[in-house]
Amino acid sequence: MATPIIRAISLMALLCVWFLLAAIGxxxxxxxxxxxxxxxxxQELVSGELVYHLTMTVAxxxxxxxxxxxxxxxxxxxxxxRPKLDKWxxxxxxxxxxxxxxxxxxxxxxxxxxNDIAAVTAVALNKxxxxxxxxxxxxxxxxxxxxxxxxxxxxxxxxxLRHFVVPQLAPFIAGASRSGIAVIWKVVLVVEFLGRSNGIxxxxxxxxxxxxxxxxxxxxxxFIALMLSIEWLLLQPVEKRVQAWRLA
Amino acid sequence: xxxxxxxxxxxxxxxxxxxxSFELQRGQCLAVLGKSGIGKSTLLRLVAGIDHDxxxxxxxPEAMAxxxxxxTLLLWRRAIDNLLIIHPQLSEAAARDxxxxxxxxxxxxxxxKQLSLGQQRRLSLARAFAGHPELLILDEPFVSLDEATAAxxxxxxxxxxxxxxxxxxxxxxxKEEARQLADRTLELAGSPATVVPDCKxxxxxxxxxx
Numbered sequence: 001m002a003t004p005i006i007r008a009i010s011l012m013a014l015l016c017v018w019f020l021l022a023a024i025g026x027x028x029x030x031x032x033x034x035x036x037x038x039x040x041x042x043q044e045l046v047s048g049e050l051v052y053h054l055t056m057t058v059a060x061x062x063x064x065x066x067x068x069x070x071x072x073x074x075x076x077x078x079x080x081x082r083p084k085l086d087k088w089x090x091x092x093x094x095x096x097x098x099x100x101x102x103x104x105x106x107x108x109x110x111x112x113x114x115n116d117i118a119a120v121t122a123v124a125l126n127k128x129x130x131x132x133x134x135x136x137x138x139x140x141x142x143x144x145x146x147x148x149x150x151x152x153x154x155x156x157x158x159x160x161l162r163h164f165v166v167p168q169l170a171p172f173i174a175g176a177s178r179s180g181i182a183v184i185w186k187v188v189l190v191v192e193f194l195g196r197s198n199g200i201x202x203x204x205x206x207x208x209x210x211x212x213x214x215x216x217x218x219x220x221x222x223f224i225a226l227m228l229s230i231e232w233l234l235l236q237p238v239e240k241r242v243q244a245w246r247l248a
Numbered sequence: 249x250x251x252x253x254x255x256x257x258x259x260x261x262x263x264x265x266x267x268x269s270f271e272l273q274r275g276q277c278l279a280v281l282g283k284s285g286i287g288k289s290t291l292l293r294l295v296a297g298i299d300h301d302x303x304x305x306x307x308x309p310e311a312m313a314x315x316x317x318x319x320t321l322l323l324w325r326r327a328i329d330n331l332l333i334i335h336p337q338l339s340e341a342a343a344r345d346x347x348x349x350x351x352x353x354x355x356x357x358x359x360x361k362q363l364s365l366g367q368q369r370r371l372s373l374a375r376a377f378a379g380h381p382e383l384l385i386l387d388e389p390f391v392s393l394d395e396a397t398a399a400x401x402x403x404x405x406x407x408x409x410x411x412x413x414x415x416x417x418x419x420x421x422x423k424e425e426a427r428q429l430a431d432r433t434l435e436l437a438g439s440p441a442t443v444v445p446d447c448k449x450x451x452x453x454x455x456x457x458x
Contacts, residue, residue: 152296
């Protein structure tokens with residue numbers, strides 16, 4: 001059987017299990033049946049609440065994603081191409097890689113204040129070491145012969161960066177982007193949960209305090225659906241396009 | 249004019265080159281011969297300005313080109329872009345002309361991986377000549393090609409050298425190749441490697457010319 005068909009059947013089976021558990025439990029305040037979510041979902045959508053909070057969260061995801069990616073690429077590239085710098089900075093990387101996201105979030109809120117700069121900084125800081133580690137591998141693998149060739153032909157630095165370095169790093173940047181976005185959209189929820197007054201994370205916090213399982217599920221599942229479609233419809237096609245020359 | 253005067257070149261504690269000096273005018277071709285591992289490629293990297301860590305002086309022109317053993321192409325750019333990116337001053341028409349000269353006229357829009365090894369080598373040759381170099385460096389560009397392809401490549405190189413008259417530094421371990429392309433040779437031998445005086449090939453070429 002083809003993979004997409006198996007995937008669809010598997011997801012349907014998950015939905016069936018959910019229906020079944022909801023029916024067995026018989027308590028919609030603990031686990032509402034999927035059918036019972038349609039009505040609150042529609043209400044939140046029509047009132048504009050869902051769209052507003054989704055927008056806030058996605059804006060934070062985008063800000064944190066590009067900050068982490070830009071900083072991580074620069075750091076990883078410098079460490080990958082300058083062994084001395086790498087020796088000095090590598091221990092820092094290990095420390096930050098092992099710093100729990102929660103610690104960073106709390107410290108950022110304490111030091112910077114309960115605002116969006118702190119929120120985005122915390123999420124970006126959490127992901128920069130991961131991006132840097134992946135890009136460093138790519139920078140170490142840059143072809144020295146191409147570098148020599150560029151030297152002899154006196155290729156200008158910007159041209160070298162654009163046509164030599166970036167295409168060689170592209171698979172690593174794509175990998176870092178995908179693993180980055182996957183972590184970032186989850187961490188953003190925690191940041192909102194702990195210290196923002198809007199966004200999906202904030203809504204989950206709100207309905208958690210009201211013990212409203214249905215609304216927690218409505219907001220979580222809407223957001224998951226949005227992020228997965230961004231990944232499938234945007235990131236994966238872009239990755240394929242960047243790699244086109246390999247398949248040519 | 250290219251003038252090379254290398255006193256010493258060390259790798260760590262090991263001295264690999266000692267007292268190698270020569271001069272080269274436009275239109276001349278100097279073959280550098282010697283066993284593999286003797287330091288030919290090291291010498292070439294010093295002359296090309298890839299490696300600056302040595303004692304001595306090298307005077308080289310601005311416009312240089314190199315052909316490596318491997319084609320060393322931008323695999324992610326089309327054949328024509330491989331010329332245009334390296335030589336921004338080159339017009340697209342001139343780049344297409346150059347590709348036609350090396351027999352890749354109909355391959356301009358292909359990616360290097362869609363070309364055979366022989367075609368990739370010719371693309372690398374086209375890239376070298378497209379910039380009208382004053383100094384051309386050839387680092388064993390004909391190895392691991394089958395005999396017919398190598399002969400074609402050598403003939404092509406010869407034609408382009410006559411047309412564009414760069415000063416050429418040609419590294420090889422095949423004396424026969426040197427005889428065909430070069431009008432002078434310089435042989436490296438010993439440890440650390442240094443110049444062995446040798447002028448047989450020079451004489452040969454003069455006879456041929458007269």
